[in-house]
Amino acid sequence: MTDTVASKPEGTSPWGRRLVVAVPYLWLLVLFLTPFLIVLKISFSNKVVAQPPYEPQLDLAGGWQAIKDFFAGLTLDNYYAIFDYTENIEAYFSSLKIAATATILMLLIAYPMAYAMARAPKTIRPTLVMAVILPFWTSLLIRVYAWIGILDREGLLNASLQWLGIIDEPLEILHTEIAVYIGMVYSYLPFMVLPLYASLEKLDETLLEAAADLGCPPWKSFWQVTVPLSLPGVIAGCFLVFIPAVGEFVIPELLGGSGTYMIGQALYAEFFPNLNWPGACAIAVLLLLVLVVPIAIYQNVQTKEIEGRA
Amino acid sequence: MTKGLSKINLTALTFGFAFLYLPIVLLVIYSFNASRLVTVWGGFSTKWYVELWNNQQLIDAALRSVQVGLVSATVATVLGTMAAIVLVRLGRFPGRTLFSGMIYAPLVMPDIITGLSMLLLFVAMDLSRGMFTLMLAHITFSMCYVAIVVQSRLLTFDRSLEEAALDLGCPPAKTFFVVTLPIILPAVISGWMLAFSLSIDDAVISQFATGPGASTLPIEIFSAVRRGVSPQMNAVCTILIAIVTSGVIIASIATKRAEVARMREERAAMAGR
Structure with missing residues (x-):
């Protein structure tokens, strides 16, 4: 009996095993992968005023000729259109810039926090972790909304600064780049703190003691021991926040202004108000192409992490 | 370290947590403001909550x-737990790389792309958009989060109990429900809660996945918030924050209790041997 268990590591009958694989697999194939293939297809279609608003339509009933016609009808025009329309190209660049800057800001804020959490007494560490995660459970929308009331021209920040006599005129923060950075840092901070904390907590403290015994000053052992050993956490945290930040829609829409037009907003504008489905799909494909390298690196790190533990 | 926190560390924590919590605390306080103006404190009042009670559109949403x-979290938990078992237990099989890719990708996929692709799928399948398509979309993105949560529990799981059950002739399916599931249950429950909160918070994907007449609370909040701050929105947000916070705290206390009880039982069993 032991042998049978060993030969089938999960101990399931072949049918049970197939079922366990097949159900989630099929679900994701139909509802995750297929939609992307559809996006890809429509990005090569033409915009028409019809329902649905694109052509050609693939009609498999029409046989081989229909398939040939379908491929002949595909076009790269939507991609050219992105490059022709400077606003969209600028949106790509500003998305990358905003996401990168926000990631660096988050790293600078999250690292001291994660470090302090990892150095806190063992008994209160779970509470601190919980306190970092708790705000993440409330909706992103609510957390962003909370900042509107603070940063507004007539908001709490301006009111208290004026009351304190620090400024005479209210500061214009809402609908600027600064507001978007604040929103991004605030919304994604837990995703940066947790991987950093995970790697800093594992750090073997005898290494630091050894460095100190050998006369290494604390700041030097921090740079030469702690920081290099926490790099996996830094990498995981940065990708975990950078990737969704590039495609962020809610934060620039609510906190940003004309100077912070991001690619998510460009996609939304093409799709809903302009009803240009092929154009929106082309923007989505190009956004995924921009993100494919960071996503691949992130997945690689994740898989290694899982396989290292398994 | 046992000597407690240095001054620098303490400062980092104080500022960090102040930054994380102050905006939410202010939002909650100002939901009880009698004045319509955001910056003017007009005294304590619960009138915005009364107003909410009479806003039928918001209550329906x-x-x-x-x-x-409820529906999408439950289905997502079943599918996500299966996916976690596939990732941890089933070893290599054809198409495994694609499978794990499809589990991790939604975690970092921009909402706007997920939403767009879902909508186009529903159009292609000729499904009329409404509650049903909303559920399909929510199940798909939240099952991946469930899979990750359950997976991390399965990775630290002591296999000897399962093996003992199988050795004694317990069928695999029964072994799962009698031995494995009770042990991983806390992770399954937190997976469900995560799925529920993701579903109830989502505005962007829902906007694509739903149709006319089936707007959800986040969609309503989003369109109201675009028009600026209003005390009524503060009140809605406060209610949501209260529900989520108490849910998370109760659940984490319950899991901790269950864990302590289980450890005590295990120790008693060891002593009994």
């Missing part, structure tokens, strides 16, 4: 959100 959340 909230009920819809809860319905979608």
Whole structure:
């Protein structure tokens, strides 16, 4: 009996095993992968005023000729259109810039926090972790909304600064780049703190003691021991926040202004108000192409992490 | 380290947590403001909550959100747990790389792309958009989060109990429900809660996945918030924050208790040997 268990590591009958694989697999194939293939297809279609608003339509009933016609009808025009329309190209660049800057800001804020959490007494560490995660459970929308009331021209920040006599005129923060950075840092901070904390907590403290015994000053052992050993956490945290930040829609829409037009907003504008489905799909494909390298690196790190533990 | 926190560390924590919590605390306080103006404190009042009670559109949207959340979290938990077992237990099989890719990708996929692709799928399948398509969309993105949560529990799982059950002739399916599931249950429950909160919070994907007449609470909040700050929105947000916070705290206390009880039982069993 032991042998049978060993030969089938999960101990399931072949049918049970197939079922366990097949159900989630099929679900994701139909509802995750297929939609992307559809996006890809429509990005090569033409915009028409019809329902649905694109052509050609693939009609498999029409046989081989229909398939040939379908491929002949595909076009790269939507991609050219992105490059022709400077606003969209600028949106790509500003998305990358905003996401990168926000990631660096988050790293600078999250690292001291994660470090302090990892150095806190063992008994209160779970509470601190919980306190970092708790705000993440409330909706992103609510957390962003909370900042509107603070940063507004007539908001709490301006009111208290004026009351304190620090400024005479209210500061214009809402609908600027600064507001978007604040929103991004605030919304994604837990995703940066947790991987950093995970790697800093594992750090073997005898290494630091050894460095100190050998006369290494604390700041030097921090740079030469702690920081290099926490790099996996830094990498995981940065990708975990950078990737969704590039495609962020809610934060620039609510906190940003004309100077912070991001690619998510460009996609939304093409799709809903302009009803240009092929154009929106082309923007989505190009956004995924921009993100494919960071996503691949992130997945690689994740898989290694899982396989290292398994 | 046992000597407690240095001054620098303490400062980092104080500022960090102040930054994380102050905006939410202010939002909650100002939901009880009698004045319509955001910066003027006009005294304590619960009138915005009374106003909410009479806003039928918002209440309908909230009920819809809860319905979608309950159904999609439950289905996502079943599918996500299966996916976690596939990732941890089934070893290599054809198409495994694609499978794990499809589990991790939704975690970092921009909402706007997920939403767009879902909508186009529903159009291609000729499904009329409403509650049903909302649920399909929510199940798909939240099952991946469930899979990750359950997976991390399965990775630290002591296999000897399962093996003992199988050795004694317990069928695999029964072994799962009698031995494995009770042990991983806390992770399954937190997976469900995560799925529920993701579903009830989502505005962007829902906007694509739903149709006319089936708007959810976040969609209503989003369109109201675009028009600026209003005390009524503060009140809605406060209620949501209260529900989520108490849910998370109760659940984490319950899991901790269950864990302590289990450890005590295990120790008693060891002593009994």
